[in-house]
Amino acid sequence: MRHDFIDRYSRIESPVHQLSTGFKVSAAIILILCTILLPIHSYGYFILISICLIGVSIISRIPAKYLLSRLIILEPFVLGVSILSLFQPKGEIIFVTILVKSSICLYTIILLTNTTPFSKILDWLKVIHIPSLFVTILALMYRYIFVLIDDAERMERARASRSFSTNKRQIWKIRAMMIGQIFIRSIERADRIYSAMRARGWK
Amino acid sequence: MSSAIEVKNLQYEYHDGTKALRGISFNIAEGECVGVIGPNGAGKSTLLLHLNGILPAASKVDQSVKVMGQEITNESRGIIHQMVGLLFQNPDDQLFCPTVFEDVAFGPQQFGKSPEDINQIVFDALEHVGLAGYEHRSPHHLSGGEKQRVCLAGVLACKPKVLVLDEPTKDLDPRGKRELKSLLQSIPSTKIIASHDLELIVELCPRTIVLDKGELIADGFTVDLLRNGELMLTHGLEIPHCLRHLHPHN
Amino acid sequence: MHIPDGFLDTKTIVATSILSVSALGISLHRLKKQILPHQIPLVGLAAAFVFVAQMLNFPVIGGTSGHIIGSVLAAVLLGPNAAILIMTTVLVVQCFLFADGGVLSLGANILNMGIIGTLVGYSIYRSLARLIPTDRGRLVAIAFASWCSTVLASIFCAGELVWSGIASWQIAFPAMANIHMLIGIGEALITTIVFTAILKTKPEFLHQSFTVNLSLTSREIIIYGAIVIMGLLIFVSPFISELPDGLETVAHQIGFDRNAVGQPLFPSPLADYQLPGMSIPAVATIFVGFIGAVIVFGGSFLLARFLIPNKK
Numbered sequence: 001m002r003h004d005f006i007d008r009y010s011r012i013e014s015p016v017h018q019l020s021t022g023f024k025v026s027a028a029i030i031l032i033l034c035t036i037l038l039p040i041h042s043y044g045y046f047i048l049i050s051i052c053l054i055g056v057s058i059i060s061r062i063p064a065k066y067l068l069s070r071l072i073i074l075e076p077f078v079l080g081v082s083i084l085s086l087f088q089p090k091g092e093i094i095f096v097t098i099l100v101k102s103s104i105c106l107y108t109i110i111l112l113t114n115t116t117p118f119s120k121i122l123d124w125l126k127v128i129h130i131p132s133l134f135v136t137i138l139a140l141m142y143r144y145i146f147v148l149i150d151d152a153e154r155m156e157r158a159r160a161s162r163s164f165s166t167n168k169r170q171i172w173k174i175r176a177m178m179i180g181q182i183f184i185r186s187i188e189r190a191d192r193i194y195s196a197m198r199a200r201g202w203k
Numbered sequence: 204m205s206s207a208i209e210v211k212n213l214q215y216e217y218h219d220g221t222k223a224l225r226g227i228s229f230n231i232a233e234g235e236c237v238g239v240i241g242p243n244g245a246g247k248s249t250l251l252l253h254l255n256g257i258l259p260a261a262s263k264v265d266q267s268v269k270v271m272g273q274e275i276t277n278e279s280r281g282i283i284h285q286m287v288g289l290l291f292q293n294p295d296d297q298l299f300c301p302t303v304f305e306d307v308a309f310g311p312q313q314f315g316k317s318p319e320d321i322n323q324i325v326f327d328a329l330e331h332v333g334l335a336g337y338e339h340r341s342p343h344h345l346s347g348g349e350k351q352r353v354c355l356a357g358v359l360a361c362k363p364k365v366l367v368l369d370e371p372t373k374d375l376d377p378r379g380k381r382e383l384k385s386l387l388q389s390i391p392s393t394k395i396i397a398s399h400d401l402e403l404i405v406e407l408c409p410r411t412i413v414l415d416k417g418e419l420i421a422d423g424f425t426v427d428l429l430r431n432g433e434l435m436l437t438h439g440l441e442i443p444h445c446l447r448h449l450h451p452h453n
Numbered sequence: 454m455h456i457p458d459g460f461l462d463t464k465t466i467v468a469t470s471i472l473s474v475s476a477l478g479i480s481l482h483r484l485k486k487q488i489l490p491h492q493i494p495l496v497g498l499a500a501a502f503v504f505v506a507q508m509l510n511f512p513v514i515g516g517t518s519g520h521i522i523g524s525v526l527a528a529v530l531l532g533p534n535a536a537i538l539i540m541t542t543v544l545v546v547q548c549f550l551f552a553d554g555g556v557l558s559l560g561a562n563i564l565n566m567g568i569i570g571t572l573v574g575y576s577i578y579r580s581l582a583r584l585i586p587t588d589r590g591r592l593v594a595i596a597f598a599s600w601c602s603t604v605l606a607s608i609f610c611a612g613e614l615v616w617s618g619i620a621s622w623q624i625a626f627p628a629m630a631n632i633h634m635l636i637g638i639g640e641a642l643i644t645t646i647v648f649t650a651i652l653k654t655k656p657e658f659l660h661q662s663f664t665v666n667l668s669l670t671s672r673e674i675i676i677y678g679a680i681v682i683m684g685l686l687i688f689v690s691p692f693i694s695e696l697p698d699g700l701e702t703v704a705h706q707i708g709f710d711r712n713a714v715g716q717p718l719f720p721s722p723l724a725d726y727q728l729p730g731m732s733i734p735a736v737a738t739i740f741v742g743f744i745g746a747v748i749v750f751g752g753s754f755l756l757a758r759f760l761i762p763n764k765k
Contacts, residue, residue, distance in 0.1 A: 011339075032458050032557055036466075074552055078457050084620040084628055094619055102459030102555070109458070109552040118550050119301040119341060131481050133488070138542045139301050140497025141504065145546070146343035147295045148498075148505040168512050176643045179506045179521075180650025183499075183530070187658055190498040192296040194491045199255050199289040200361055201281065201313030203490045299494070 238408035242439030288363030348379030458555025470560030540567030574602030607633035612688030
């Protein structure tokens with residue numbers, strides 16, 4: 001399986017990619033904070049920030065089609081929650097406000113994740129003195145997500161090649177059993193990883 | 204020549220009572236390259252884990268494992284880890300860091316090297332395995348062969364005196380195997396290779412140890428042992444092709 | 454249930470972040486002291502496991518599908534301290550790698566799913582499992598705890614949205630709670646089947662000594678309890694304070710209707726339920742919630758019986 005579908009362009013070369021991680025993360029957070037704090041009638045700001053974001057995307061050399069598709073994939077979550085706001089007085093205004101605000105925030109994060117590999121974010125977390133246990137767990141987790149996804153895909157294929165029914169109840173049971181299997185395998189793998197860590201002098 | 208590894212009457216029992224090793228003894232001289240073969244469940248992996256001191260130290264009086272003349276005890280374990288580099292079966296288990304650089308640097312970091320030294324060590328190790336420039340890649344973006352070579356770089360970065368490899372060619376395509384073989388040949392240290400890939404053993408190891416059911420069955424010249432059809436068959440092995448052609452009447 | 458950025462206002466962001474960071478701080482502090490070296494890769498892999506478990510889709514009605522949250526699963530398998538850490542890392546990766554859930558909403562998302570869902574789910578599991586100390590009892594406890602944790606997390610989510618002023622209680626609470634009472638059934642079913650699968654294939658993995666300290670010290674119980682109560686006070690109590698009014702209205706309506714139309718003395722329960730249900734959805738939701746809880750609790754017994762049948 002290709003594992004770069006999420007942050008496919010995070011490792012390409014561009015002036016944006018070369019910026020320091022700390023700068024990019026702080027910039028993104030400040031931008032999101034401003035977006036949240038500003039009232040809706042500050043149209044100027046929203047237009048300005050959108051132009052800025054588009055500018056950054058162009059400099060980053062990430063295909064616009066890819067960025068937009070990521071935005072569209074994630075937009076339903078935003079829509080789903082914001083619909084709740086329609087059912088109250090002046091709901092339409094709140095609805096539009098939220099939609100604009102969260103789309104800007106979402107696009108900011110998409111840009112951030114696609115210009116900064118996750119391993120760089122991990123390095124940055126170490127630099128800003130996030131407890132080492134937390135960063136270690138996060139790093140191990142990030143590393144093994146992809147291994148476990150591959151594991152799960154292999155199990156799913158093995159199952160599909162042997163079963164012919166697509167009964168919903170069956171699928172539920174099989175998927176749940178699969179989760180159990182993945183857990184058992186992860187625990188066994190954790191043991192082997194521990195051996196490998198010790199073999200290279202860990203504790 | 205002094206011996207690099209000295210194993211005396213090594214026994215090991217798992218928690219559930221299965222005996223994995225039943226009194227194994229052998230000596231390996233410095234600079235030797237020894238193959239360890241045997242059917243599944245023969246105790247190969249267990250033996251290799253003992254050589255690096257991962258499994259609990261010998262509890263019985265008459266058994267011992269010595270590396271470069273130093274016995275493995277709870278105190279000496281740290282030094283043993285550094286002296287014996289262990290390459291595990293599954294590269295995914297061994298590559299536990301988010302980037303190649305961090306993974307290769309893991310060992311030297313644990314052994315207290317300075318950041319400048321570590322940079323140099325990592326650079327050298329990656330160059331040695333032919334992966335210079337891979338520092339910032341993530342393990343999940345590598346091919347099977349590349350992963351295996353990064354693992355090897357991680358082990359080499361610890362500068363081990365003895366290299367212990369568990370199924371190094373498993374899951375490798377022919378090209379990956381060829382590359383790994385020549386890579387291993389270029390490393391001068393003492394090597395112990397456990398594998399089902401008998402062609403690899405024939406090519407790399409002049410001497411071979413045969414294990415079955417936790418016992419040492421045979422210890423001798425690789426070509427002699429692997430050509431012995433009866434020995435091979437009774438222990439779930441077979442004469443490799445490259446040796447069969449030498450003796451068409453066998 | 455991942456809240457994106459742009460929904461929460463500053464006070465909600467600050468409040469949820471403070472609560473989350475303090476709970477996470479305690480869990481890290483405790484783990485750092487108690488974790489054994491071999492448990493570090495274990496917790497890392499468990500976090501990856503929860504992440505992947507969340508990616509597996511279960512078909513629901515039509516073309517839609519859902520997935521589990523896994524907070525109770527993590528808490529039952531590895532203890533509440535480790536579970537808080539695990540759920541937090543899962544949410545952090547989802548945020549920074551998948552852009553799922555906002556950066557500034559991270560505090561709220563961690564509070565809902567990682568802390569409230571975990572702690573409340575775990576305490577329900579622990580107390581029920583102690584009442585019925587059998588494997589079947591554990592399944593009942595897991596099923597009920599999963600359901601409660603999902604529903605409560607959704608109520609917190611609704612509370613945060615209301616506090617931020619983007620929705621009213623009357624809409625957000627019934628919408629979130631009612632949907633998640635159904636979703637919670639899925640969570641309960643899956644969590645229980647997963648647990649049974651582990652129980653049947655590798656029971657030694659569920660052995661006490663293997664997991665990362667399951668029990669909490671009394672000091673932790675007090676601090677965690679305080680965090681949960683603070684959360685309840687801030688995000689759920691505004692609704693409770695509105696409740697008497699709502700109930701009064703309902704009672705008034707029922708009474709009024711009876712008197713006026715002269716309905717039979719024992720009206721069918723359905724009619725009773727429908728009437729307030731139409732007028733005050735939030736109050737109706739509470740009724741549904743109680744009935745739902747009873748049904749789920751009963752269902753948990755049936756499920757446990759089904760998963761661990763009597764030996765003949």
